Amino acid sequence: MIHAVPAAARIAEAAFAREFPEARLWNLLDDRLLDDAREAEGLTPALRRRMLHLIGHAVEAGAHGILLTCSSYGEVVDTARTLWKVPVLKSDESMFHAALTGPHDGLAVVASTPPAVPAAIAQLDDLAKRLRPGRPARITAVLSEAAAVAATPQATARHLADALHARGADGVQAVLLAQYSLAPAGPALSELLGLPVLDGAGAAARELRATLLSPAPAQVAP
Template sequence: MIETHPLIAMVHAVPTGARVAQDAFAQEFPEARLWNLLDDRLLDDARAAGGIDGALRRRMLRLIAHAVDGGARGVLLTCSSYGEVADAARTLWDVPILKADEAMFRAALAGRHDRIAVVASTPVAVPAAVAQLRALATGAEPGHPIRIATALSEEAADAGDPGEAARHLADALSDAGIADAPAVLLAQYSLAPAGPALAELLGVPVLDGARAAARELRGRFAGGPPATPATAP
């Protein structure tokens, strides 16, 4: 049965993720009722612990449990740090629990491109995104090899507006020789506002995790289309 106004919990580690995700749902899934849960100590505590240790995993799972126990019909984990607990969470609860970028990766892979570019403004975001994308690509299209190229623009992190950030990202993609890739993926939620301007600059589809997640959840709950292939800007 279609749920027209499902309660979607969004679990964040930084306030920026909350703002970007809310904007994405306003555009792609306005029917959803949103519930924002923020643990703004997570990243600091993870750095102090040298990574996500057992105590932090349990804390993250408790926050997801709080969302589900509170009636959430779907959960979006907007920080990639939550990715490693998502699989465990799925064995405990039967509601959809999405990692930050997996809907974006599925949408990109649905386009069956032979090349995909991943761009970020912080170095640590690149290997995490590439690892997840390669894992999904291997499982979804074992006979369809995909070349994944990356670019980094730390200047984009300090840009004054989305247009400036888009120009920095476009320059980084051009310098890496991949500005003509059939699809470009933004490896961080914080870059999502630059997506439309970057797509206009490059003339290729630019995907971000927040909008892709909103589209995928809308497809599951409100009878809308599932995550769409990246075939047009």
Template sequence: MIETQPLIALIHAVPSGARIAQDAFAREFPEAQIWNLLDDRLLDDARTANGLDGALRRRMLRLIANAVESGAGGVLLTCSSYGEVVDTARTLWTVPILKSDESMFRTALSGPHDRIAVAASTPPAVPAAAAQLDALMAETRGTRPVHITTALSEQAAAADGPQETARHLADALAATGARDIQSVLLAQYSLAFAGRALADLLHLPVLDGAAAAARDLRARLLGERSTAAVPA
């Protein structure tokens, strides 16, 4: 029997991730009951350890275990730094467990566009996004080739409001010299609030990870075809 009001656990490393993800689920998956799990030392401890060590991986797995064993029908990690733990979690539990940007990347790669840009405002987000895209493209070997452009605007991280953030991101995209971009992916949840303004500036579809994950989980858990295809 399909649960019509599934419990979705959102696991966060920063408080801002909770607000952004909740807003996305309110729009894209309003039927869901949201449960926020926050460990605001996850990022600091990962930096201190210079990456994810065994103790940090086990810590995230305990958070996921708490969510699943307490009845969550789906789990989303909103922090990309811990995404690799999801691969282990999927061998332990059968409920959908998603990495922060996985649904966005899968949507983009399965859509009609083959010239995609990834926009970020912090340097670590660029290689993290590129690595995920490379891994997903390797999974779908034999399909059409996709050209990925990456753009970084650290000014966007300190911008005041969505319009200014969008302008900085648009400038960074223009500076890459790529003139044939068909869609843009936002590499961080913190940029989601500027997605609509950036789409208006560029006249291109702009995807963000939180909204894509919400649509993905809705399609999986309510048994409905997702409307999350890359916008035309």
């Protein structure tokens, strides 16, 4: 797993312990990735090469699967997939895929920092066009900056639930957490709303487990 902030490592590790306990985890942290991208006002060629170097380092050292926990570098994954055969996942791609291929049409994307909202919506829109072209999803974006400074997961959940209610999202059937930092509030938020709540780390762990532990196809004799 490749991280831009230490907190993402703790949250992803908890998700893998729950969803993919067989995995042996290896955390690579470059805690300048986000700051340098902010200073450059986006991903420069040098920053893309830096992330590709980290991915390549993991592949060459024997990683069987890779998860980038920073959504800002998700576009680099598209290039990585052309260079290596090892599964490389974007931070929230598995969550969005699960949401769009499931039974729900009304989805709410919740966040506590403004930049997370447009990034999530853009990915959802792009995936929706490919995964369900004849069945558009109703996507509601909800921002609660108060959730960013909440002292406990329960308080975070309450702020997010209040923001959802204030938005009037009556048709929401499932909630997607747009940041790894919100994952600890997921169970409490689900209980408050009576709705399924998906988080990126948990969905990624489930996808990697299914991919890496699936039995090899049977060989057919000639």
